[in-house]
Amino acid sequence: MLLGVARIIGDADGKTGEFAVLVGDVWQGRGIGGKLLEKCLLIAEKQGFKTVHGIVLKENKNMLTLGKKLGFEAKRDLDAGENRLVIHFGKS
Numbered sequence: 248m249l250l251g252v253a254r255i256i257g258d259a260d261g262k263t264g265e266f267a268v269l270v271g272d273v274w275q276g277r278g279i280g281g282k283l284l285e286k287c288l289l290i291a292e293k294q295g296f297k298t299v300h301g302i303v304l305k306e307n308k309n310m311l312t313l314g315k316k317l318g319f320e321a322k323r324d325l326d327a328g329e330n331r332l333v334i335h336f337g338k339s
């Protein structure tokens with residue numbers, strides 16, 4: 248049984264990273280994904296990351312809503328079916 252998992256994989260430059268987050272179907276909508284990703288972002292910022300991004304299908308309203316809530320910008324500069332969520336640390 249999977250409850251939830253989140254990760255940020257850092258690039259070689261140590262400044263940028265890509266996130267992924269997954270919460271088991273029956274556990275969704277209880278704040279778990281938000282908490283997991285928020286914790287990962289706090290750690291990444293403390294480690295000196297400047298930017299974290301992730302690719303999200305445009306139909307994935309839950310992730311796009313969650314990303315906006317956490318401070319990500321949504322950019323539509325990829326294939327028509329995808330958005331890139333980007334957060335820059337040190338900006339508010």
Ligand SMILES: CC(C)(COP(=O)(O)OP(=O)(O)OC[C@H]1O[C@@H](n2cnc3c(N)ncnc32)[C@H](O)[C@@H]1OP(=O)(O)O)[C@@H](O)C(=O)NCCC(=O)NCCS
Pocket residue numbers: 266267268269270271274275276277278279280281282301302303307308309310312313314316
């Ligand atoms: C996207 C995902 C990680 C969200 O996890 P979650 O634990 O359900 O999200 P949370 O309960 O923390 O919700 C945080 C916010 O996201 C939004 N949200 C999440 N689920 C939602 C839903 N079913 N309907 C509407 N908004 C939703 C809300 O704004 C919510 O904030 P609120 O509860 O204060 O309104 C989860 O749906 C998931 O695992 N999806 C499949 C994998 C995936 O798409 N991962 C993202 C690509 S890496």
